[in-house]
Amino acid sequence: xxxxxxxxxxxxxxxxxxxxxxxxxxxxxxxxxxxxxxxxxxxxxxxxxxxxxxxxxxxxxxxxxxxxxxxxxxxxxxxxxxxxxxxxxxxxxxxxxxxxxxxxxxxxxxxxxxxxxxxxxxxxxxxxxxxxxxxxxxxxxxxxxxxxxxxxxxxxxxxxxxxxxxxxxxxxxxxxxxxxxxxxxxxxxxxxxxxxxxxxxxxxxxxxxxxxxxxxxxxxxxxxxxxxxxxxxxxxxxxxxxxxxxxxxxxxxxxxxxxxxxxxxxxxxxxxxxxxxxxxxxxxxxxxxxxxxxxxxxxxxxxxxxxxxxxxxxxxxxxxxxxxxxxxxxxxxxxxxxxxxxxxxxxxxxxxxxxxxxxxxxxxxxxxxxxxxxxxxxxxxxxxxxxxxxxxxxxxxxxxxxxxxxxxxxxx
Numbered sequence: 247x248x249x250x251x252x253x254x255x256x257x258x259x260x261x262x263x264x265x266x267x268x269x270x271x272x273x274x275x276x277x278x279x280x281x282x283x284x285x286x287x288x289x290x291x292x293x294x295x296x297x298x299x300x301x302x303x304x305x306x307x308x309x310x311x312x313x314x315x316x317x318x319x320x321x322x323x324x325x326x327x328x329x330x331x332x333x334x335x336x337x338x339x340x341x342x343x344x345x346x347x348x349x350x351x352x353x354x355x356x357x358x359x360x361x362x363x364x365x366x367x368x369x370x371x372x373x374x375x376x377x378x379x380x381x382x383x384x385x386x387x388x389x390x391x392x393x394x395x396x397x398x399x400x401x402x403x404x405x406x407x408x409x410x411x412x413x414x415x416x417x418x419x420x421x422x423x424x425x426x427x428x429x430x431x432x433x434x435x436x437x438x439x440x441x442x443x444x445x446x447x448x449x450x451x452x453x454x455x456x457x458x459x460x461x462x463x464x465x466x467x468x469x470x471x472x473x474x475x476x477x478x479x480x481x482x483x484x485x486x487x488x489x490x491x492x493x494x495x496x497x498x499x500x501x502x503x504x505x506x507x508x509x510x511x512x513x514x515x516x517x518x519x520x521x522x523x524x525x526x527x528x529x530x531x532x533x534x535x536x537x538x539x540x541x542x543x544x545x546x547x548x549x550x551x552x553x554x555x556x557x558x559x560x561x562x563x564x565x566x567x568x569x570x571x572x573x574x575x576x577x578x579x580x581x582x583x584x585x586x587x588x589x590x591x592x593x594x595x596x597x598x599x600x601x602x603x604x605x606x607x608x609x610x611x612x613x614x615x616x617x618x619x620x621x622x623x624x625x626x627x628x629x630x631x632x633x634x635x636x637x638x639x640x641x642x643x644x645x646x647x648x649x650x651x652x653x654x655x656x657x658x
Contacts, residue, residue, distance in 0.1 A: 247317060248263060248299055248300070248317065248318040249299065249300050249302060249307070249308065249314035249315075249316070250266065250299050250315045250316045250318070251297065251298060251299075251300060251308055251314050251315055252315060253290050253291055253295060253296060253297065253298060256281065256287050256298065256300075257287075257306060258281050258282060258284065259280065259282075259306040260280070260281050260305045260306045261279070261281075261301040261304035261305030261306075262278070262279060262281055262298055263278060263301045264277050264278075264299040265277055265290075265295050266297040266298060266299065267294070267295050268385070274286075274289075274378075276360075276363070276375040276377070276379075277375075277378060278378075280304070280305050338388060338391045339392070340391075340392060340393065342393065342593065343393050343395055343396045343577070343592060343593040346392050346393035346396035346397070347396050347400065347653070349389065350389050350393075350397035353385050353389055353397060354397065354400050354401055354412070354415060356385075357386065358408065358411050358412055360379070360382050361411040361412075361415060361443070364379065364450075365449075365450040366450075368447055368450035368451065369451060373481075373484050373485050374444070374481060374482070374485060376482075376489075379440060380440060382418075383422075383440045383443055384436070386418050386422060386439060386443075387435065387436060389419070390419055393593075394423045394571065394594070395577040395593055396577075397415075397419050398416060398419045398420055398423065398572075399577040399650070400651060401416035401531075402416060402531065402545075403647055403653070403655070404536070406458070406537065406538050409535060409536075409538075410446065410449055413446065413532070413535065414443050414444070414445070414446055415443070416527075416535075417442035417446075417524070417527045417528055418439045418440070418442035418443040419439070420442065420527040420530065420531065420568075421438040421439050421441060421523060421524065421527050422435055423572070424523050424526070424527060424564075424568050425439070426571070427568070428519075428523075428564075428567050437489050437491040437492065437520075438520065438523065440489060440491075441489070441491050441492045441494075441495035441520060441524060442495070442527060444482065444492055444495075444496060445496050445499050445524055445528065446478065446528075447478035447481055447496060448473070448476065448477035448478025448479070448480075449474045449478070451474075451481075452470065452471060452474055456470055456471060458538050460539050461539055462539065472500075472508050472509065473509075475496060475499065475500055475508070478496045478497075479493060479497040494518050495520050495521050495524040497509070498517060498518065498521035498524070499521055499525050500525070500528075501517045501521060501525065502559045503522070503557075503559065503560060503561055504558035506558070517561075519564070522564045523564055523568075525559070525560060526552070526560050526568045527568070529552065529559070529560075530548060530549075530552065530568070533548045534548045534578075544578075544580055544637065545575075545576035545578050545579045546574065546575045546579035546580075546581070546635045547635055547637070549576065550635075552565065553569075572594075573594040573602055574599045574600055575599075575632060575635075576591065576594075577591050577592060577593060577594070577602075578590065578647070578651075579591040580635065580637070580646065581604060581632045581633075581634070581636060582635075582636050583606065583621075583630045583631065583632060584631050584633050586610045587606040587609055587610070587616070587630075588606065588607070588610060588641070589604040589605050589606035589607060589608075590607070590646060590650045591650065592604065592605050592649075592650045598624060600623075601622075601623035601631075601632075602623060602624075603622045603624075604620070604621050604623060604630075604632075605618050605619070605620050605621075606619050607619075607649060608643070
C-alpha cells in the first residue's frame with residue numbers, strides 16, 4: 247500500500263517511494279529505496295520537502311496510532327498527483343540569460359552529483375534508476391524552455407576531471423533544444439533529453455587510466471573506449487521498461503552516416519533520427535570542451551568544422567536544425583564587429599542566427615580593453631554587424647568565460 251506521510255513520520259526501514267515536490271528541493275537524485283542511514287532522514291528533514299510517499303509493502307508502515315496524510319491504491323495515482331504538483335511549481339515563461347544563469351548553475355551542480363551517483367551505481371553493477379534520471383531531465387528541460395543558451399553554455403565550463411559527468415548534462419540539454427527545433431512533442435522531447443543524459447553510461451566501466459589519458463590512445467586503448475556504447479546498452483537493458491529511444495541513442499550515437507562509425511558501422515537511413523541527433527550533440531560538446539589532451543575549440547569555429555564533416559559524419563538536416571537551435575554564433579563565441587571592437591556572444595536574440603547579443607570589451611583600433619558594453623545586434627537602431635569569428639587562442643583573454651557567464655569559474 248502507498249501512503250503519503252509527513253517527513254516527521256519517517257523512520258529507518260521505510261521504503262521511500264517518491265518525494266512530494268520538485269527534484270531541486272530534495273538532496274537525492276533518485277527515490278525508490280529503503281531508508282537505512284539516519285543521515286538520509288536528517289537530509290530530508292533539513293530540506294524544504296514536507297511530505298513523501300512510502301510503500302508499506304516494501305518497507306515499514308507508520309507507527310500504530312499515527313495517521314497518514316492520504317493513501318493511494320496504485321502507483322498511477324501517485325504519479326498523477328506528483329505531476330500535478332510539479333506542473334503547478336513550474337514557471338516556463340522565457341527569461342533572459344542573465345536571469346537563468348543562476349538557476350541553471352544550481353541545476354548543473356545538482357545534475358553533476360546525480361550523474362556521478364548514476365555512474366558509481368553502474369560501476370558496482372547496480373541497475374540505474376531511470377525514474378530518478380527522468381526528474382533531472384524535467385528540470386533541465388524547463389531551464390532550456392526558459393532560456394536555451396544558459397544551461398547549455400554553462401555545462402561547457404567543465405574541468406577535465408568533470409568532463410565525463412558534465413558532458414552527459416550538456417548533451418541532455420542540447421538534445422532537448424534540438425528535439426524542440428525538430429518539432430518533437432513533450433514526451434518525445436523528454437525521451438530525447440533522457441537519451442542524452444544516459445548516452446555515455448558505458449564509460450562508467452571504462453578504465454580511468456584510458457578514459458582520462460592525456461595523450462593519444464593506442465589502438466588497443468581505443469578499442470576499449472569503442473566498447474562503451476555496447477557496455478552502456480547492456481546496463482540499460484538490466485532495467486525495467488527502459489525507453490527504446492534511450493537504448494537506441496546509447497548504442498548508436500557513434501555511428502556515422504558514411505558507415506565509418508561504431509559499433510555496427512551503420513550508414514544513412516540505417517541510423518535512427520534519434521541516434522543522428524545524439525551524434526551531433528555528442529561531438530559538439532566534445533570538441534568545445536577542455537579534454538585531457540587538448541583545449542576546447544571556440545563554439546562558432548566548432549560549428550564551422552562540423553559543417554565540413556557534415557556530409558560523411560552527420561545527417562545534413564539534423565545538423566542544420568542543430569545550428570538553428572544553437573545559433574551560428576553560439577553563446578561564448580568570440581567575434582569581431584564591423585567597428586573593430588571584439589566581443590563575446592552572451593545570448594541569442596531569436597530574430598536572426600547572425601544577430602545575437604554581444605558583450606564588447608576590446609578595441610582593435612586602440613589595441614586596448616574597453617568598458618564592457620552589451621549590444622543587441624538584432625535591434626533596428628544597431629549599426630553594428632559581426633564581421634567574423636576571432637580565435638581565442640590568438641587573443642588569450644583570461645576572463646573570456648567570466649565575461650559571458652558572469653561566473654569566475656565553473657562552480658561545480
